[in-house]
Amino acid sequence: MSRASPAVLLRMSAVSFQNVSKTYATSRGDLHALRSVSFDIEPGEFFGLLGPNGAGKTTLISILAGLARATEGRITVHGHDVHDDYQAARRQLGVVPQELVFDPFFNVREALRIQSGYFGIRRNDDWIDELLTGLGLADKATANMRQLSGGMKRRVLIAQALVHKPPVIVLDEPTAGVDVELRQTLWQFVSGLNKRLGSTVLLTTHYLEEAEALCSRIAMLKLGQVVALESTSALLARAAANVLRFKTDAPLPADIAAQARITGRVVQLPALDARAVEHVLSLLREAGVMPEDIEVRKADLEDVFLDLTGSGAPGVPSAPSNKVSA
Structure with a gap:
């Protein structure tokens, strides 16, 4: 050969x-x-x-x-x-x-x-x-x-x-x-x-x-x-700029729940900018929902993964542990 x-x-x-x-x-x-x-x-x-x-x-x-x-x-x-x-x-x-x-x-x-x-x-x-x-x-x-x-x-x-x-x-x-x-x-x-x-x-x-x-x-x-x-x-450049994460025991407004990933008390939503974050918080206030432990984090590879594979809401991770099925 x-x-x-x-x-x-x-x-x-x-x-x-x-x-x-x-x-x-x-x-x-x-x-x-x-x-x-x-x-x-x-x-x-x-x-x-x-x-x-x-x-x-x-x-x-x-x-x-x-x-x-x-x-x-x-x-x-x-x-x-x-x-x-x-x-x-x-x-x-x-x-x-x-x-x-x-x-x-x-x-x-x-x-x-x-x-x-x-x-x-x-x-x-x-x-x-x-x-x-x-x-x-x-x-x-x-x-x-x-x-x-x-x-x-x-x-x-x-x-x-x-x-x-x-x-x-x-x-x-x-x-x-x-x-x-x-x-x-x-x-x-x-x-x-x-x-x-x-x-x-x-x-x-x-x-x-x-x-x-x-x-x-x-x-x-x-x-x-x-x-x-x-x-x-x-x-990573494909991902939404930020993810809004908070905790709550209260039911979410329908328009927020439709795009949220909920794991127990933890709710995570795509948040492109500060205006989007304020919009979500204002909807929560109007619905009488008091979020706890509010934080905004950078989107990561898991957000991209879920977006591309259809495993969850776009731009929102499946669990705070960063562990997914493979």
């Missing part, structure tokens, strides 16, 4: 999705999980893939990782087709899955050595030690996998994905259900790999503030189709 020239390799995308479609046959007819999804991720990018439940994110990653096959289209990793040249493509990838999967018969260091062996890597202890230290697992190196907490098992999964130093790291909701310490440790370590080694990172996450802080570019999926593909800064 002919080798690509260095100039071609420099221009090659780290990951390329080319008109990828996936259709499942069901008793109710065909289910189109993906519909002609196309975008490229460049070498060294920290890239976010976002979307609500059923958007097709996990299906797309499963095809990328070789766990499913596309009905149509093609995916390449550094030029290697994930189907026709799967061995070379797999070596380029390190995938952290959503599920906790582990072998209960080995300790942490043994699990990482075995994972190294899958890729034909011997005498990998120096890098394993760096992974253990960087992910806060150094004191668990000899612990059996069954003895670890859920958060520690998650750290081992991340170490296993990185043990062969893949140029492309795929993180499928890696911080779902984990504590703040692990989230900080993970992002510090992965961001270091991205900056120090030029690793390409593809991230899906429930926490949109993570994507906003980490990702330079984002694709949003809805019903298997790409509805946005832009830099994070360009997406």
Whole structure:
């Protein structure tokens, strides 16, 4: 097989999705999980893939990782087709899955050595030690996998994905259900790999503030189709200028309730400027509603997400926690 020239390799995308479609046959007819999804991720990018439940994110990653096959289209990793040249493509990838999967018969260091062996890597202890230290697992190196907490098992999964130093790291909701310490440790370590080694990172996450802080570019999926593909800064520029947030126990006037996102006592509304804020407050006063803890905040990525995916009122986030379904 002919080798690509260095100039071609420099221009090659780290990951390329080319008109990828996936259709499942069901008793109710065909289910189109993906519909002609196309975008490229460049070498060294920290890239976010976002979307609500059923958007097709996990299906797309499963095809990328070789766990499913596309009905149509093609995916390449550094030029290697994930189907026709799967061995070379797999070596380029390190995938952290959503599920906790582990072998209960080995300790942490043994699990990482075995994972190294899958890729034909011997005498990998120096890098394993760096992974253990960087992910806060150094004191668990000899612990059996069954003895670890859920958060520690998650750290081992991340170490296993990185043990062969893949140029492309795929993180499928890696911080779902984990504590703040692990989230900080993970992002510090992965961001270091991205900056120090030029690793390409593809991230899906429930926490949109993570994507906003980490990702330079984002694709949003809805019903298997790409509805946005832009830099994070360009997406944020789409958002309404501000969001008015307050608390109340009283029923809202109908015209306010129609555009509000209400979570318990918390009400959030788009507020383009000071005049819009004053208009809302005056309507509340006329209706006898006394709002508490009034604040105006800048719109964020979650506002854009809800606007583009139709998951809630335009410009208004779904919950104060910044956590959404993915």
